[in-house]
Each structure stands twice: as structure tokens, then as C-alpha cells.
Amino acid sequence: MRWRTNPLLGVEHLTMRFGGLVAINDLSFDVGRGDITALIGPNGAGKTTVFNCITGFYKPTEGRMAFARTGLADSNAVARLTASGGRFAGTPAGDLYMLERMPDHEIAWRARVARTFQNIRLFSGMTVLENLIVAQHNPLMRASGYSLLGVLGIGGYKTREREAVAKAEMWLERIGLIDRADDPAGELPYGAQRRLEIARAMCTDPVLLCLDEPAAGLNPRESAELNKLLRAIRDEDKTSVLLIEHDMSVVMEISDHVVVLDYGVKISDGTPTQVRNDPKVIAAYLGADDETENAEPSA
Amino acid sequence: MENFLQQLINGLTLGSIYGLIAIGYTMVFGIIGMVNFAHGDVFMVSAFIALLIFLAVTQILGIASLPLAFVLVLVAAMILTALWAWVIERIAYRPLRGSFRLAPLISAIGMSILLSNFVQVAQGPRNKPVPPMFTDVIAVTDGAYRVTLSYKQILIMLVTALLLVGFWWLVQKTPLGRAQRACEQDRKMAALLGIDVDRTIALTFVIGAALAAVAGVLYMMYYGVVNFYDGFVPGVKAFTAAVLGGIGSLPGAVLGGLLIGLIETFWSAYFSTDYKDVAAFSILAIVLIFMPSGILGRPEVEKV
Amino acid sequence: MGAKPTDAAPAFFSAEAIGGAFRAALVAAGLAFPILALRAEPDLNNQLVLLNRWPLLLWAAGIVFVGHLAAQIPHVGRILKWALFAGCTLVLVWILAGVANSNLPLRGKIALFTLIAASGFFGLLIAAPCAPGTPFHDFQKRARAFAGKIVGPIGIVALFAFPLVMLWTLGPGGSLKWINNYGVQILIYVMLGWGLNIVVGLAGLLDLGYVAFYAVGAYAYALLSTHFGLSFWLCLPLAGILAAFWGIILGFPVLRLRGDYLAIVTLAFGEIIRLVLINWTDVTNGNAGLSSIPRITFFGLPFTAADNGFAASFGLEFSPIHRNIFLFYLILCLALLTNVATLRLRRLPIGRAWEALREDEIACRSLGINTTSTKLTAFALGAMFGGFAGSFFAVRQGFVNPDSFTFLESATILAVVVLGGMGSQIGVALAAAAMIGGTEILRELDLLKAIFGPDFDPAQYRMLIFGFAMVAMMIWKPRGLVSSREPSIFLKTRKSVSASHVREGHG
Known part of the structure; x- marks a missing residue:
């Protein structure tokens, strides 16, 4: 129940409209610090849209997304920051960000929310290693004196680059791709590309890692490896995970908290066991009886 | 007031020509999402075809009736320009479907350079003065400042209006128009449903070129001079018109064309002729930056 | 007309192939008809008169006809490559002969001759269109890599x-x-x-x-x-x-x-x-x-x-x-x-x-x-x-x-x-x-x-x-003459990234 006691991200009344289409309607949920939270729901439920709002690729029509990067989320601080109209408040309790007010790259770099994509978005013409170095762009940029010192060859850039390579190597070891470091990312098999995309996101040192269908297209062995990797990210790297997934075995096995969406509305929220036994969820997945079907908005 | 009225007439005439060219840009963009950079030069080629056919008809065939010659020139220019567009699409664009995004644009730029220089080599670099035709004018108002409406201007607006009606019918009511709209929505699905996508795209180019050819004939007749570099600036202005109206939208292209024509003539009349092209280019930049979906276009949602 | 010899291409000199070439030639004639075959020139009174250039139209149609047919010759790609190679060799020899017969001072002749001959023949050597798999092709690959370095x-x-x-x-x-x-x-x-x-x-x-x-x-x-x-x-x-x-x-x-x-x-x-x-x-x-x-x-x-x-x-x-x-x-x-x-x-x-x-x-x-x-x-x-x-x-x-x-x-x-x-x-x-x-x-x-x-x-x-x-x-070749990409950093070995993976331009 960490999402109640120590929420990392509080999504409140999130609504996203595209013209007349309501993709998300008044959605509220919390993501617990240190949890693996799963966002599930039938196709077209609006899961990826939620991701795009959290990571700043879409500006939500309405709603608040308070992100307590460090410390405890303090409702007073959230209210004060909301009133002030600012993006960021460094309170004694910790750093607080308003994600809906930030551009996407700031969410990744300041608030430290990293993400992967449903259709893999690697830099396929760059090598595996380069992909992981690009992910460390901002600290390296600073080390190179915003390129001014770097181009003249002064300053400690070389050392920082070696550290970045070491970090990339560490991740390549963990995802089993160290032998392919100098190959173009586009040459990797599908499952390896998925793992690389996760490693690339982790190289940005995120507090929250958002994964859009990480198990899609994986075989059972790869799927099991993924579960192990995600647990390690939660337990060893102390990074919270928010994932969209269709594969129920993955969801039920690794997640601490499940949020179920249908037609842009939250229909269930709780531990995997609670959600599994929720009649509304069963109805949404297996087809509803007449009564509930009439109650739902038609697509 | 008289001056205003005169400029309004001139602007609408010019705007009709831009609108006709703009339809070609907007249709191609709608169906394959590509800026057909060579379209302005196709227009220029059509003006040359029109000039040569006109000379051939009057000098070789010896047809003295101007209206008959005009109709012959119009039909021949439409057919021959459409053939050019068909070949260009086949050679320079079709092999690039599925290549990287900027490849068709670069190819189109190459095609544009190729066309204008081909005409320069084939027809020489100098201006071609066209024999004047339809020179009569109607005086709309009398007085110190006579507002006139020339037969040419009437003809231009009339031909444009007629063609637009025919074209509207073609796109809205025929199977071809339906296939076109289907390809716009989802090319793969359209192919699965038995629509010949390649043919539909080729026909889009052909129709766009035929309309540009009409514009070419009217342009040659109106300005009385053609040159091999005449494709570039009118091309950019027509593209501006398409963007201003909302690229992908057919009524938008016509509306944008008329607006650009009006802006250009009023700018020249009331501010300065020197900067009239600057005005057109600035509008292009401003519209693309601040309202990229134009007046009648649909906003685009970025796919993540 | 963009015709490429594919598996389904009609056999060389079949009626179908000739028909296709004929249609292409007709299209070429249609394109050439007013623009190439007629030319408008102002006369002394600044009136435009037409000059006839009908032979150009025939040339255009003829070239397209022959080209279209030739594209169906078996192995036309390789034949063309070797023809191009032979042409380049001839041009090189012609340039060298020109240098040798020129009225330059002797030292200039020798210097130019050796420079052009050395670089020209090396270029021809590595550009020769040998079939992949032959030993010479492997040599060429190494020579190309070497040339790329130096x-x-x-x-x-x-x-x-x-x-x-x-x-x-x-x-x-x-x-x-x-x-x-x-x-x-x-x-x-x-x-x-x-x-x-x-x-x-x-x-x-x-x-x-x-x-x-x-x-x-x-x-x-x-x-x-x-x-x-x-x-x-x-x-x-x-x-x-x-x-x-x-x-x-x-x-x-x-x-x-x-x-x-x-x-x-x-x-x-x-x-x-x-x-x-x-x-x-x-x-x-x-x-x-x-x-x-x-x-x-x-x-x-x-x-x-x-x-x-x-x-x-x-x-x-x-x-x-x-x-x-x-x-x-x-x-x-x-x-x-x-x-x-x-x-x-x-x-x-x-x-x-x-x-x-x-x-x-x-x-x-x-x-x-x-x-x-x-x-x-x-x-x-x-x-x-x-x-x-x-x-x-x-x-x-x-x-x-x-x-x-x-x-x-x-x-x-x-x-x-x-x-x-x-x-x-x-x-x-x-x-x-x-x-x-x-x-x-x-x-x-x-x-x-x-x-x-x-x-x-x-x-x-x-x-x-x-x-x-x-x-x-x-x-x-949408990636241009030199299409592979050198990685900016490597862990163990530097390998070029082939053009097929590299993307160009966003959008």
C-alpha cells in the first residue's frame, strides 16, 4: 500500500481530449515510491495517452500530476505549488514537480521520469554503446563545458566520458549485450532491442521508469529475463516502475499495484489479487453482461 | 475607392491563378504527405507548352479564330502537362515511396532544377513576349479614374470557376475521388480493399498538373511573357496559398490562392512593389510558424 | 522509363518488350513534342516565330526506344558497369596522352604524368566492377578500406x-x-x-x-x-x-x-x-x-x-x-x-x-x-x-x-x-x-x-x-557516395555502420 503511504506521483483528475474524442476522462491514481505499478486495460483504453501526458509529450486538457522526486509528497506543498503556478518547489520534505507544466525534455532531465516506447525508438544507425552514451547527454554536456571547452580539448571531459562508458558497460553486462556494444542498434534482435531501450532509459538515472508494453513480442524465456530485470531495477537501483502491459502473467507476477483503465476511465485500483477478483475488471476483459454494457459509453 | 476596386479585380484574377496551382500542392500533400517542389516548374513548363501550341496553331495551322485557338491550346496544354507530371511521378517519386522522409523532397528539388534548366536549354534564356490576345476591356466606372475589367480577367475568373466546379464534382462524386480520399486516410488499408494505390497517386499528380496547366495558359495570356524561371516564385506563392488555406484542404487552397493574390496586389498598390515578394515569403514563414494547420486545415497530433 | 530488368521482365526482343519500348518512345515523343521540337524565337520585330527541330523529337524517342530495349538485355547492369569502366580507362589514357604531348616543360610533364597515372590507375583498380566472391574482389575490399584510411x-x-x-x-x-x-x-x-x-x-x-x-x-x-x-x-x-x-x-x-x-x-x-x-x-x-x-x-x-x-x-x-x-x-x-x-x-x-x-x-x-x-x-x-x-x-x-x-x-x-x-x-x-x-x-x-x-x-x-x-x-543511393557511418565512440572495435540502418532527417 505504498501508493497510499508514500506516493511518488499523484495523478489527479487527468483529462485528455483530442477534438471531440475523450481519450482519458477524470483519471486519478497514485504511483508508490519503490513500487512496480502496472497500468492495464483493453486496447484503446487510453493507457499510452496517460504515459504521453506523464512524460510531457501531450499537454493534458485538465488535471494535475504532482511528482515528489525526493521525500514525501506533502499535500500542503502541492497546493501551494499549484497556486503559485510554478513548476518546481524545493520543500524541506523534498523536491516537488508539476509535470503538466513542464516540457518533455525537462520532465526527463529535471524530474527524472524516463520512458520507453511501444514501437521501439532506438537510434538504430548508432551503435549500442552510442545509444547509452546519448542517454547521458546532459551530465556529459555540462562536463564538456557545453561543448566550448570540449572542442578545444580542455577540462575534465575525457574522465567524465570514461565514467559514462563504464556506466554503459555496466548496463550492457546486466542486459547481456556487452558483446554487441559496437554493433548498430538496428541490427539487434527484437528482444535485445527492448532490453537496450530499457537500459538506455535507465542511463538517464531516472526516479520513475515508464515502460510501454515491455514484454510485447518477447518469447517466454525473454519474458522471464525481463521480470528479473524489472525486479532488479526496483530493488537494486531503487527506481520505481510504471508499466503498461497486456501480458497478464507478467503483470500478476511482478507488480505491486495495478490500475485498470477502460475507455479512459479508471475501473479498478489495488493489489494484483484485488484487481484479479474485481468483477468490473473481469467484465471489461471478458465482455460484460447486458447491464454493465449499457452503462458504458460506446466507442 | 476606385483604386481599391481596381486592385480587388486584379487581385482576384491573380488569386485565381495561384489557387489553381495551389490545388496541385495541396492534393499531393494530402495523399502522400510530400511537398511537390517541382510543381511550380510543371506550371512553368505548361506555360511554355501553351505558348508553343498557340504559335503552332496560329502560324502553322493558320487558325484565325482566337476563341478556337484558346480552347485548343487549353486542351493540348492540359494533356501534355499531365503527361509530364505522370512521367515525373513515375521516375522521380514512385521509386522513393518508403524511402526516408526527406528523399522525395530532395528528389523534387532536383526535378525542379532539372525542369527549369531543361526549358532554358531547349527554349533559350530570354523572355518570350507573347502576342497580345483578348485585349478588350469593359469600363466598370467612369470618371477620372476608370476602373476596368478586361476580357482576359473575365475569362480567367470564368475558367477558374468552371474548372473548380468540375474538379469538385470529380473529387466528391466519382469513384476516383473516393479512392483518393481513402488513400489519404490509410494507404495500406486502401490497397487491401482493392484500390490501385499507385494509379490513384499518379492520377492525383495528373489532375494537379492539368489544373496547373490551366493556370499556365491563363498566366501566359495575362502577363504576355514567359520565362524559364517563372516557375519558382509563382510556385512558392501558390504553395504559400496552400499552406495559408490549410494544406490538404481543397477549398482552403482556393481560398488561400485568392487571399495571396489580394495581399500581393494590395501590397504592391499601397506599400511598395519592391517588397511584394518579400511579403509573400514572409506570409509563408509566419503561417508555417504560427498556424501550421492554416485556415481550413485540421490540426495535426504528433504520434508518439 | 524506370523499367528495370526483373524476374518478370519480358524476354529480350519479344513482342512484349518491343511493344513496351514503343510505348515508352511514344511517351518520350509526347514530352518532347512542343518543348524540344519547337522553339519560339523573337524575330526582328520582336514577334515570336517558331523554329522547327523535328529531328530532336525523333532522337529523343529513338534514344528512349533503344534504351528501353537495352534495359532488357540479360546482365545489362554488369555490361554497363564494365562499359563505364572501359570508358574511364580510355579517358585516363587520353588525358595521359594529352599530358605527354603537351608543350609543358619536361619536369612538369613527368610530375603530372606520374601523379595522374598513379592516382588514376589506383582508382580504376579499386573501382573495377568485379563480382563479389572472387579473390580479386576481396583484394579490392581491402584496398578500398586502405584508400579510405589514407x-x-x-x-x-x-x-x-x-x-x-x-x-x-x-x-x-x-x-x-x-x-x-x-x-x-x-x-x-x-x-x-x-x-x-x-x-x-x-x-x-x-x-x-x-x-x-x-x-x-x-x-x-x-x-x-x-x-x-x-x-x-x-x-x-x-x-x-x-x-x-x-x-x-x-x-x-x-x-x-x-x-x-x-x-x-x-x-x-x-x-x-x-x-x-x-x-x-x-x-x-x-x-x-x-x-x-x-x-x-x-x-x-x-x-x-x-x-x-x-x-x-x-x-x-x-x-x-x-x-x-x-x-x-x-x-x-x-x-x-x-x-x-x-x-x-x-x-x-x-x-x-x-x-x-x-x-x-x-x-x-x-x-x-x-x-x-x-x-x-x-x-x-x-x-x-x-x-x-x-x-x-x-x-x-x-x-x-x-x-x-x-x-x-x-x-x-x-x-x-x-x-x-x-x-x-x-x-x-x-x-x-x-x-x-x-x-x-x-x-x-x-x-x-x-x-x-x-x-x-x-x-x-x-x-x-x-x-x-x-x-x-x-x-x-539515397545516402550518397560515402554512405556508411563511422561510430563516434567504440568499446572494442570500430565498425562502420552500413547505410541500411542509418536514418536521415526527422519528420
Whole structure:
């Protein structure tokens, strides 16, 4: 129940409209610090849209997304920051960000929310290693004196680059791709590309890692490896995970908290066991009886 | 007031020509999402075809009736320009479907350079003065400042209006128009449903070129001079018109064309002729930056 | 007509094949009909009269007919490649014979002959179209890799030696053409190509108005030197900064636009700047341009016959070639500066971010990269090098007017980048040499005049060939001549990334 006691991200009344289409309607949920939270729901439920709002690729029509990067989320601080109209408040309790007010790259770099994509978005013409170095762009940029010192060859850039390579190597070891470091990312098999995309996101040192269908297209062995990797990210790297997934075995096995969406509305929220036994969820997945079907908005 | 009225007439005439060219840009963009950079030069080629056919008809065939010659020139220019567009699409664009995004644009730029220089080599670099035709004018108002409406201007607006009606019918009511709209929505699905996508795209180019050819004939007749570099600036202005109206939208292209024509003539009349092209280019930049979906276009949602 | 021999192609000389060729020939005749077969020329009364050129129409149709049929000959691709190879060999032998029979001094003959023979035959050796799998093909692969490694350093040494070798072999009079028309002219385009390569090749932003920054640099030098008497060495950085500043001003509002919209807006900006240069006559003197721009000096010593001139100060006999040699070294250094800066930037985070941006902009944003400032840096740096080149242009010509900064100039520079291989430094340099040098050679070939008559001016076919090459390149090799990508960092082994994985341009 960490999402109640120590929420990392509080999504409140999130609504996203595209013209007349309501993709998300008044959605509220919390993501617990240190949890693996799963966002599930039938196709077209609006899961990826939620991701795009959290990571700043879409500006939500309405709603608040308070992100307590460090410390405890303090409702007073959230209210004060909301009133002030600012993006960021460094309170004694910790750093607080308003994600809906930030551009996407700031969410990744300041608030430290990293993400992967449903259709893999690697830099396929760059090598595996380069992909992981690009992910460390901002600290390296600073080390190179915003390129001014770097181009003249002064300053400690070389050392920082070696550290970045070491970090990339560490991740390549963990995802089993160290032998392919100098190959173009586009040459990797599908499952390896998925793992690389996760490693690339982790190289940005995120507090929250958002994964859009990480198990899609994986075989059972790869799927099991993924579960192990995600647990390690939660337990060893102390990074919270928010994932969209269709594969129920993955969801039920690794997640601490499940949020179920249908037609842009939250229909269930709780531990995997609670959600599994929720009649509304069963109805949404297996087809509803007449009564509930009439109650739902038609697509 | 008289001056205003005169400029309004001139602007609408010019705007009709831009609108006709703009339809070609907007249709191609709608169906394959590509800026057909060579379209302005196709227009220029059509003006040359029109000039040569006109000379051939009057000098070789010896047809003295101007209206008959005009109709012959119009039909021949439409057919021959459409053939050019068909070949260009086949050679320079079709092999690039599925290549990287900027490849068709670069190819189109190459095609544009190729066309204008081909005409320069084939027809020489100098201006071609066209024999004047339809020179009569109607005086709309009398007085110190006579507002006139020339037969040419009437003809231009009339031909444009007629063609637009025919074209509207073609796109809205025929199977071809339906296939076109289907390809716009989802090319793969359209192919699965038995629509010949390649043919539909080729026909889009052909129709766009035929309309540009009409514009070419009217342009040659109106300005009385053609040159091999005449494709570039009118091309950019027509593209501006398409963007201003909302690229992908057919009524938008016509509306944008008329607006650009009006802006250009009023700018020249009331501010300065020197900067009239600057005005057109600035509008292009401003519209693309601040309202990229134009007046009648649909906003685009970025796919993540 | 785009017909390629495929499995389903009709058999050679079948009725079907001939029918197809006939249809293609008809289409060609239709295209050629008014534009090629008739020509409108004003007569003495400025009335247009038609000239008939019907044979041209027959030629066009005939060529297409034969070409269409020939495309169905089995193994036509390989036959063509070998024919091309044989043609190149003949041309090389012809050039060598020309050198041997020329009236150069003997030392010049020997030097030129050995140089051309060595580089020419090595080039032919590695370019021979051998079938993959044969032992010679493996040798070629190794030789190509070797050539790829040495072409940079050898090229730089050769370029530094070039004007002196030319002077030594051809004398001051004979070498002027080579140093000026070929050397300096090509190097200007190499530099412009390298500058634009940052924007188009690395960052994947299609900029159709690059010539605007070239113009800003040229006018900056022209105005600053004539009005304020500033020296070239002060104006050069100022021109670069001004151009970069304009790059930022123009770039800032437009860089969030999609690829092809960006291209059109940059085109509009390029034209706006040119039109302002034409119309703002108080400052720019309009179409007439600015003349009597101070010439380059050797760090204060003018290249004149005066007593305080360069030649007198160094005890040399005065010759206009000195100025040209100095200009050659100047543009060579400027171009190399561009190259070194680009190569270093590619290994820095900013350079990797550019390439990542070209690959996938959305992924970049998800990794915390500020895409606006990253694009803006590329735009401004490209503009800066364009500005440097512009002020060099002004000091070389001593005269600037808006005619030098048309859209065609932008298209030429873009063609250099596209044909050379987007992102590849050596490819861009080779493309510039081939395209600009090729134009100059075309101008000189008396052979063509002998074939096509004395009125034949090959220079007017230049842009025709450029346009054709751009289209052909996109279809045949969209990544350009040098299409593989060198990784900016490696863990164990450096492996080139083949063109099939590299993406170009966002959108």
C-alpha cells in the first residue's frame, strides 16, 4: 500500500481530449515510491495517452500530476505549488514537480521520469554503446563545458566520458549485450532491442521508469529475463516502475499495484489479487453482461 | 475607392491563378504527405507548352479564330502537362515511396532544377513576349479614374470557376475521388480493399498538373511573357496559398490562392512593389510558424 | 522509363518488350513534342516565330526506344558497369596522352604524368566492377578500406603541395587557372558543403536557405571593410558571428517545424534576405552590388607591385599569382578548420545529440535532450561557417551583388552534401571536387564543341546535370557516395555502420 503511504506521483483528475474524442476522462491514481505499478486495460483504453501526458509529450486538457522526486509528497506543498503556478518547489520534505507544466525534455532531465516506447525508438544507425552514451547527454554536456571547452580539448571531459562508458558497460553486462556494444542498434534482435531501450532509459538515472508494453513480442524465456530485470531495477537501483502491459502473467507476477483503465476511465485500483477478483475488471476483459454494457459509453 | 476596386479585380484574377496551382500542392500533400517542389516548374513548363501550341496553331495551322485557338491550346496544354507530371511521378517519386522522409523532397528539388534548366536549354534564356490576345476591356466606372475589367480577367475568373466546379464534382462524386480520399486516410488499408494505390497517386499528380496547366495558359495570356524561371516564385506563392488555406484542404487552397493574390496586389498598390515578394515569403514563414494547420486545415497530433 | 530488368521482365526482343519500348518512345515523343521540337524565337520585330527541330523529337524517342530495349538485355547492369569502366580507362589514357604531348616543360610533364597515372590507375583498380566472391574482389575490399584510411592525410598533403607544384610545373601564367578556377573555387564549395553538412548531414535538418548566411558573411565583410576600414582578419570572425546570430534569429521560431516545412521556411528566409539585399539600396546598393572591397593582404602587405608590396618585401618578382596562392591557402585553412571543428564536435555530446536527433527526435526528448537548443546550435554553427566562407568570397572577388546568392546556389551546396553522403566529410569533399571541377572541365572540352557545333556552351548544362544527379542519387543511393557511418565512440572495435540502418532527417 505504498501508493497510499508514500506516493511518488499523484495523478489527479487527468483529462485528455483530442477534438471531440475523450481519450482519458477524470483519471486519478497514485504511483508508490519503490513500487512496480502496472497500468492495464483493453486496447484503446487510453493507457499510452496517460504515459504521453506523464512524460510531457501531450499537454493534458485538465488535471494535475504532482511528482515528489525526493521525500514525501506533502499535500500542503502541492497546493501551494499549484497556486503559485510554478513548476518546481524545493520543500524541506523534498523536491516537488508539476509535470503538466513542464516540457518533455525537462520532465526527463529535471524530474527524472524516463520512458520507453511501444514501437521501439532506438537510434538504430548508432551503435549500442552510442545509444547509452546519448542517454547521458546532459551530465556529459555540462562536463564538456557545453561543448566550448570540449572542442578545444580542455577540462575534465575525457574522465567524465570514461565514467559514462563504464556506466554503459555496466548496463550492457546486466542486459547481456556487452558483446554487441559496437554493433548498430538496428541490427539487434527484437528482444535485445527492448532490453537496450530499457537500459538506455535507465542511463538517464531516472526516479520513475515508464515502460510501454515491455514484454510485447518477447518469447517466454525473454519474458522471464525481463521480470528479473524489472525486479532488479526496483530493488537494486531503487527506481520505481510504471508499466503498461497486456501480458497478464507478467503483470500478476511482478507488480505491486495495478490500475485498470477502460475507455479512459479508471475501473479498478489495488493489489494484483484485488484487481484479479474485481468483477468490473473481469467484465471489461471478458465482455460484460447486458447491464454493465449499457452503462458504458460506446466507442 | 476606385483604386481599391481596381486592385480587388486584379487581385482576384491573380488569386485565381495561384489557387489553381495551389490545388496541385495541396492534393499531393494530402495523399502522400510530400511537398511537390517541382510543381511550380510543371506550371512553368505548361506555360511554355501553351505558348508553343498557340504559335503552332496560329502560324502553322493558320487558325484565325482566337476563341478556337484558346480552347485548343487549353486542351493540348492540359494533356501534355499531365503527361509530364505522370512521367515525373513515375521516375522521380514512385521509386522513393518508403524511402526516408526527406528523399522525395530532395528528389523534387532536383526535378525542379532539372525542369527549369531543361526549358532554358531547349527554349533559350530570354523572355518570350507573347502576342497580345483578348485585349478588350469593359469600363466598370467612369470618371477620372476608370476602373476596368478586361476580357482576359473575365475569362480567367470564368475558367477558374468552371474548372473548380468540375474538379469538385470529380473529387466528391466519382469513384476516383473516393479512392483518393481513402488513400489519404490509410494507404495500406486502401490497397487491401482493392484500390490501385499507385494509379490513384499518379492520377492525383495528373489532375494537379492539368489544373496547373490551366493556370499556365491563363498566366501566359495575362502577363504576355514567359520565362524559364517563372516557375519558382509563382510556385512558392501558390504553395504559400496552400499552406495559408490549410494544406490538404481543397477549398482552403482556393481560398488561400485568392487571399495571396489580394495581399500581393494590395501590397504592391499601397506599400511598395519592391517588397511584394518579400511579403509573400514572409506570409509563408509566419503561417508555417504560427498556424501550421492554416485556415481550413485540421490540426495535426504528433504520434508518439 | 524506370523499367528495370526483373524476374518478370519480358524476354529480350519479344513482342512484349518491343511493344513496351514503343510505348515508352511514344511517351518520350509526347514530352518532347512542343518543348524540344519547337522553339519560339523573337524575330526582328520582336514577334515570336517558331523554329522547327523535328529531328530532336525523333532522337529523343529513338534514344528512349533503344534504351528501353537495352534495359532488357540479360546482365545489362554488369555490361554497363564494365562499359563505364572501359570508358574511364580510355579517358585516363587520353588525358595521359594529352599530358605527354603537351608543350609543358619536361619536369612538369613527368610530375603530372606520374601523379595522374598513379592516382588514376589506383582508382580504376579499386573501382573495377568485379563480382563479389572472387579473390580479386576481396583484394579490392581491402584496398578500398586502405584508400579510405589514407585519402584524408594524403589529400591534405596534396592540397598543401598543389599550388606550389602547379607553379613549379606550369609557371605563373599557366598555373593561375588551376589554382584559381579549380583550387579556390572547389575549396569554397568544400567549405560550404562541410558547413551545411553539420545542419543537414549530422542534425538531419533540411536547410534550403543556407546561401543566406553566405550572403550575410559576404556583405558583412564588404560593408565593414568599406565603411569602417576594418581589416579582413577582424571582419572574418565578425562575419561568422553575425551569420551565426542570424542563424539563431531565423532558426529559433522555425526549428520545431517538421522536416519538409522547415525546408520551405528556410527557403523563404533565404529569398527574403536576397530580396532585402536587392531592395535596400541605401546600404547594399541594390542589384549593382558593392564594389572596390579591399583586397586581401599578406598580414598587412598588399599583393601589389608597389615597393611596400608582398613581392618586393620578400625579394620576389611581382606576379598576380601570389595573391591567388595566398587565397588558396586561406580557404584551405578555413575549410580544414570547419572539418576539424566538425570532427571534434561529433565526438562530443552535442555531436552525438545531433545524430541522435536525425535518427529519432522523440526518443531524444524522452532522454532529456533539449531538442530546440540542440538544433539551434547546429543551425548557428552551420551558419557561422557559411559566414566565414562568405567573407572569404567577398575578399576574393572584391565585389558582391545579390546574384551570387540565389536559391540555385543553396541547391548546389545541398546537392554537394546529398551526393557526397550526408554526414560524411570525405564524401562531401569528393562531391564538391567532382561537381565544381566537373563543371570547369565541361567548360573547356573542345571535344564537345566539335560534336555539337561551335555554339554549344556546356556550362548551361551544369544545373541540368545537377538536378538530374540529385534525382538519380535519391533513387539509386539515397545516402550518397560515402554512405556508411563511422561510430563516434567504440568499446572494442570500430565498425562502420552500413547505410541500411542509418536514418536521415526527422519528420
